[in-house]
Amino acid sequence: MSAPALDWGVLGTGWIAERFIGSVRRHTRQRFTAVASRDAARAEEFAVRHGVTRAYGSYAELVADDEVDVVYVATEHTAHLAGARLALEAGKHVLVEKPLGLNAGQAAEIAELAAERGLFCAEALWTFFxxxxxxxxxxxxxxxxxxxxxxxxxxxxxxxxxxxxxxxxxxxxxxxxxxxxxxxxxxxxxxxxxxxxxxxxxxxxxxxxxxxxxxxxxxxxxxxxxxxxxxxxxxxxxxxxxxxxxxxxxxxxxxxxxxxxxxxxxxxxxxxxTEPHIGHDGLHFEAAEVARRVGDGHLETPLRPLADSVATxxxxxxxxxxxxxxxxxxxxxxx
Ligand SMILES: NC(=O)c1ccc[n+]([C@@H]2O[C@H](COP(=O)([O-])OP(=O)(O)OC[C@H]3O[C@@H](n4cnc5c(N)ncnc54)[C@H](OP(=O)(O)O)[C@@H]3O)[C@@H](O)[C@H]2O)c1
The missing domain is CATH 3.30.360.10 (Dihydrodipicolinate Reductase; domain 2)
Structure with missing residues (x-):
């Protein structure tokens, strides 16, 4: 709750996107400003169901939204590199679902692009948070x-x-x-x-x-x-x-x-x-860490450095x- 509130854009409308939004909503002050799907009707339906402000029928439209601070790439594995690249090239910070890329080469490419652009990037390997x-x-x-x-x-x-x-x-x-x-x-x-x-x-x-x-x-x-x-x-x-x-x-x-x-x-x-066994309701810890780091002007989190994502x-x-x-x-x- 003490992490600064950011405006999030979500790429993808699948299983993890739903759980992430639910957990982050229940436990933090983060705002879900936009969601994008490859299909406009799916984006609209998802936005209404989850109270997300704007719905886009393409990932490119979402990353062009000036109000979005950070993009959560919640697509399937083969689309992580393209989603992360799109967001970083549009000047957005990114949290990319695990694994960061399909292979170490893709992951290193994402890490290098983020560093080059001076933007925050992390792999959403929630366990480490x-x-x-x-x-x-x-x-x-x-x-x-x-x-x-x-x-x-x-x-x-x-x-x-x-x-x-x-x-x-x-x-x-x-x-x-x-x-x-x-x-x-x-x-x-x-x-x-x-x-x-x-x-x-x-x-x-x-x-x-x-x-x-x-x-x-x-x-x-x-x-x-x-x-x-x-x-x-x-x-x-x-x-x-x-x-x-x-x-x-x-x-x-x-x-x-x-x-x-x-x-x-x-x-x-x-x-x-011991701690409460809350399953995926624990997804909010990674979002709060991203918000704290972005708020402090950091480009990575020590809880899951990009070098560790590439090494895995x-x-x-x-x-x-x-x-x-x-x-x-x-x-x-x-x-
Ligand atoms: N942290 C965790 O506990 C956890 C748990 C499950 C999954 N994950 C990770 O999250 C990612 C998504 O998993 P998921 O279970 O949410 O998958 P999912 O339910 O299949 O959703 C994936 C989304 O990817 C988008 N997408 C983009 N290109 C696609 C393509 N060519 N084919 C199919 N879908 C495509 C789709 O959104 P649109 O159709 O709306 O564009 C789809 O809804 C995976 O990389 C996985 O490793 C993490």
Whole structure:
């Protein structure tokens, strides 16, 4: 509530756009000034339903709106680069849904354009903006865990093959990696740094996308992360950060608001941090952080620096290379 009120424009009228607006409305003073869809009627219907002031039938019209301070790019993955570019070239600050781009090259292009134009840019990886992760950040910074040597994290969700969700569409960069796998991979690279080696094994989904992937990320000094993501089943979706002096467990779903449990090495009484398990109603934390940073004239947030967004995608690219997963517009792997 204390963050300065900005005028937001939203690109896209899908699942996350609805939840973001709902949460941000309930918990902050941010204003939703405009929404754009590729279809004018859809934009109008969405604007009426969510009380957004203006509706546009194209993304280009929205970024030309003088009243909009910051554009939230809430489109599917393959449209993030185009949406971010459009907004930045029109002089708007941007919050781009995760992942920042389809691959590290796209993400770096967005980061460079934002820096060049002197505009704020962040990836909407909401997990890193939650109070729960502020606690994790403090524990890691305090040295309480000793030397952190292992990270274990998974995120699996069953998708009905007949359900028609975009995650099952190869033309929209489907498969679990960008929607779900990005959470365990970003946690691992944040805690252990960029891995020196990436091993991975993938399994195809009958819909023609990747169905699940398991990967081992190792650093030169021998720290390891084991990450898994799947569309075939609901998995515990827990995360464990283990060090020589103690272990931090984030019960599932680890990427949403929830608990953090510290257990000293060799046993001892666990210490638990808890917060309301409010699911996607926690999306407002990222919006408030954007408003604070833009208000202070910053171009990035330390809670999710752009270099971290690019680093996560570099690891995801590495995992895909091991599994032969290619996204739309990318060159086919060498024979
Ligand atoms: N933070 C989270 O918890 C979370 C959760 C879910 C998704 N996400 C992220 O948010 C993004 C959107 O996901 P979503 O679940 O909201 O998807 P969605 O419901 O399918 O909505 C995506 C929107 O993208 C727009 N779009 C632009 N080009 C498109 C194209 N060629 N095909 C289809 N749609 C296109 C559409 O808006 P118009 O038709 O109105 O133009 C559509 O409504 C994804 O990148 C995802 O990773 C984040």
């Amino acid at each position: 939650l109070p729960r992760f502020d606690v994790v950040r403090q524990v890691l910074g305090s040295g309480l865990l000793g030397e952190v040597r292992s990270v274990l994290a998974d995120l699996g969700e069953y998708f009905d093959p007949a359900g028609g969700h975009r995650i099952l569409r190869a033309d929209l960069a489907g498969g679990p990696l960008l929607d779900l796998g990005t959470y365990p991979v970003s946690l691992a690279t944040w805690v252990l740094g960029t891995p020196d080696t990436v091993q991975a094994s993938g399994v195809a989904h009958p819909a023609g996308v990747n169905g699940q992937v398991g990967a081992v990320l190792s650093t030169a000094r021998g720290d390891q992360a084991v990450v898994h993501t799947t569309l075939f089943s609901d998995t515990p979706t827990t995360a464990v950060i283990a060090g020589t002096k103690g272990t931090l467990t984030l019960p599932g779903p680890f990427y949403q608001p929830g608990d953090v449990v510290f257990t000293p090495a060799g046993g001892g009484t666990p210490l638990t941090y 995608l570099r690891v995801l690219d590495g995992i895909r290379r091991r599994c032969g997963i290619v996204f739309p517009g990318e060159p086919a792997p060498a024979a």
